[in-house]
Amino acid sequence: MIKSKINIKTLVHYSLLFSFLLLSGCSTLKTGGMFAKETVEPWHKELLAEERMQLNPYPLENSADQKIYYSRESANGGQGIGGGGCGCN
Amino acid sequence: MQLKDKKLKSYPSKPSVRSALIMATCTVLSGSLSPASAEEEDDSTLSRIDLSTLYYSEEDRVSVNTTHVVVENDLGDEEFVRANFIYDTITGASPNGRIIPADQGSGGSIPFTSASGFTLNVNDVGSAGQKWLTEFTDKRAAIDLSWEKPITRTLRRIFEGNFSSENDFTSYGGAATMVWDLNQRNTTVTGGLSVLKETVSPDSGTPLELAIANCNDTAPALPVWANCNITSPRFGNGHKRVFDGVIGVTQVINKRTITQLNYSHGVSLGYLTDPYKLISVVDNNLDGEEVLILYEKRPDRRARNSLYWKTVSQLSPKKVVDFSYRYFWDDWGIKSHTIDYKYRYDYAPKSYLQPHIRYNTQSSADFFHNAIDAAVNELPRYASADYRLDKLQTYSIGLKYGKELGKSGAFAMRAEYIVQNYNAVSLPDMKALVYQGTFSFKF
Numbered sequence: 001m002i003k004s005k006i007n008i009k010t011l012v013h014y015s016l017l018f019s020f021l022l023l024s025g026c027s028t029l030k031t032g033g034m035f036a037k038e039t040v041e042p043w044h045k046e047l048l049a050e051e052r053m054q055l056n057p058y059p060l061e062n063s064a065d066q067k068i069y070y071s072r073e074s075a076n077g078g079q080g081i082g083g084g085g086c087g088c089n
Numbered sequence: 090m091q092l093k094d095k096k097l098k099s100y101p102s103k104p105s106v107r108s109a110l111i112m113a114t115c116t117v118l119s120g121s122l123s124p125a126s127a128e129e130e131d132d133s134t135l136s137r138i139d140l141s142t143l144y145y146s147e148e149d150r151v152s153v154n155t156t157h158v159v160v161e162n163d164l165g166d167e168e169f170v171r172a173n174f175i176y177d178t179i180t181g182a183s184p185n186g187r188i189i190p191a192d193q194g195s196g197g198s199i200p201f202t203s204a205s206g207f208t209l210n211v212n213d214v215g216s217a218g219q220k221w222l223t224e225f226t227d228k229r230a231a232i233d234l235s236w237e238k239p240i241t242r243t244l245r246r247i248f249e250g251n252f253s254s255e256n257d258f259t260s261y262g263g264a265a266t267m268v269w270d271l272n273q274r275n276t277t278v279t280g281g282l283s284v285l286k287e288t289v290s291p292d293s294g295t296p297l298e299l300a301i302a303n304c305n306d307t308a309p310a311l312p313v314w315a316n317c318n319i320t321s322p323r324f325g326n327g328h329k330r331v332f333d334g335v336i337g338v339t340q341v342i343n344k345r346t347i348t349q350l351n352y353s354h355g356v357s358l359g360y361l362t363d364p365y366k367l368i369s370v371v372d373n374n375l376d377g378e379e380v381l382i383l384y385e386k387r388p389d390r391r392a393r394n395s396l397y398w399k400t401v402s403q404l405s406p407k408k409v410v411d412f413s414y415r416y417f418w419d420d421w422g423i424k425s426h427t428i429d430y431k432y433r434y435d436y437a438p439k440s441y442l443q444p445h446i447r448y449n450t451q452s453s454a455d456f457f458h459n460a461i462d463a464a465v466n467e468l469p470r471y472a473s474a475d476y477r478l479d480k481l482q483t484y485s486i487g488l489k490y491g492k493e494l495g496k497s498g499a500f501a502m503r504a505e506y507i508v509q510n511y512n513a514v515s516l517p518d519m520k521a522l523v524y525q526g527t528f529s530f531k532f
Contacts, residue, residue, distance in 0.1 A: 008508045009484050016446060016448055019432070023412065034402045034404070040273075040275055044344045048341060048344065052409050052435075052441075055339065055347065058527070059139070060139055061141075061489075061501075061527065068521075068523065069483070072477065073425070073451060073483060075417035075423065075449070078353055078395040078397030080337075081264050081334070081335050082251065082266070082281075084231050084251040084261070085262075085331065086231075087229075087257060089363075
């Protein structure tokens with residue numbers, strides 16, 4: 001079914017490394033850094049109110065992923081509580 | 090806790106010059122977003138329906154079709170009710186814990202009979218003669234209802250009830266969450282508790298843990314402690330209770346970044362053994378020949394902990410990153426690290442692409458054994474060969490395409506490729522593909 005010559009493990013490792021470097025760069029910029037602390041008044045939250053900026057912007061996809069990994073890994077949870085269980089073999 | 094569009098309505102709108110320019114640009118590009126149309130959209134979001142169809146397929150193992158529907162109704166004054174309906178159909182074969190013999194074509198030498206209450210199990214020949222797999226089919230229906238209501242201007246609560254049913258498994262429970270906004274809603278403290286009651290009900294009952302499922306009649310010698318002349322008893326359903334609690338803080342860092350830190354603690358009590366999982370007893374004097382098959386046994390208590398950190402940040406008007414890290418540990422000896430990274434790129438005003446990568450690694454449970462040595466004088470107190478309790482790594486990579494449809498609809502589709510490899514179990518890497526389409530409509 002799946003005949004991929006791409007080594008996904010290498011790809012994921014390098015992608016994560018690249019992402020980490022990207023985020024490190026973004027978080028250390030003198031202006032506009034990701035973690036640059038600034039006063040945020042209520043009327044400054046236009047961007048934060050966008051759907052794509054929510055902590056769980058795509059709940060159906062998140063729900064599917066949580067169930068997939070719940071049934072294939074021993075570690076689970078962390079994001080919150082609620083939701084039913086499954087036999088999940 | 091997440092911010093919602095409606096919260097903005099409580100405050101005077103004072104968009105920055107930059108935001109105004111962005112909005113003006115979007116207006117020109119899209120030809121549809123204007124202050125008037127934005128107002129109309131706000132008024133139209135009283136209800137919302139989300140639909141999802143998902144296909145999950147593992148190579149030579151399990152396939153799942155899932156339909157998920159969410160209906161949300163805004164009752165006004167920041168009060169919401171939501172209903173989730175999920176229906177799964179599951180087919181395929183799942184590793185049952187038995188070793189894979191060196192000569193895989195033989196499928197092992199034991200004429201194995203009936204491992205479980207799976208739909209197909211009489212004189213089980215496994216999947217295409219692979220006796221380390223057990224074929225099964227199942228269906229699962231689940232419903233989840235929640236009600237979110239403000240208590241004061243800065244405090245709100247969410248109540249939830251859920252129920253799910255499979256051929257051999259039922260689960261029902263409830264959850265209560267309190268959300269407290271502080272510091273002009275730049276800080277949100279969340280606390281919640283949940284309880285689940287779950288019952289596993291195999292057709293043939295639950296087996297005596299670590300009892301003999303079958304003996305290899307052709308083995309020249311069996312362990313001294315093994316008595317193959319008695320039939321292992323079966324019992325009624327297995328019951329467990331699951332309690333979880335979470336406390337978390339969400340902090341607005343700046344106009345473009347929000348971050349969250351959660352600590353979760355959970356305890357599972359009762360029948361935590363998987364009645365469908367087996368463990369081989371092998372004789373190393375016979376080149377690791379499988380001489381017995383036992384039912385597995387797990388402790389009847391498990392305490393779980395996790396620390397979860399997530400950040401969402403807008404790098405530029407077109408780019409949003411969403412990354413999270415979770416550290417998990419429990420008293421079964423499992424420790425796990427999970428990193429998840431999404432990068433959304435809005436290449437057009439209403440269209441975006443979102444690559445995704447995820448990496449998970451876990452250590453094995455203290456009582457995980459790939460097999461039990463026939464030479465031992467007595468059996469371990471607990472033993473499981475479930476591959477999910479082995480040391481393993483999971484790699485995921487995916488791509489999503491999303492598009493807004495008019496003022497109140499949205500469509501997205503994604504594909505994910507997942508590879509999981511194991512340390513002790515000799516299973517081949519698990520390779521899975523996930524396809525999901527979602528559609529949202531506000532009215």
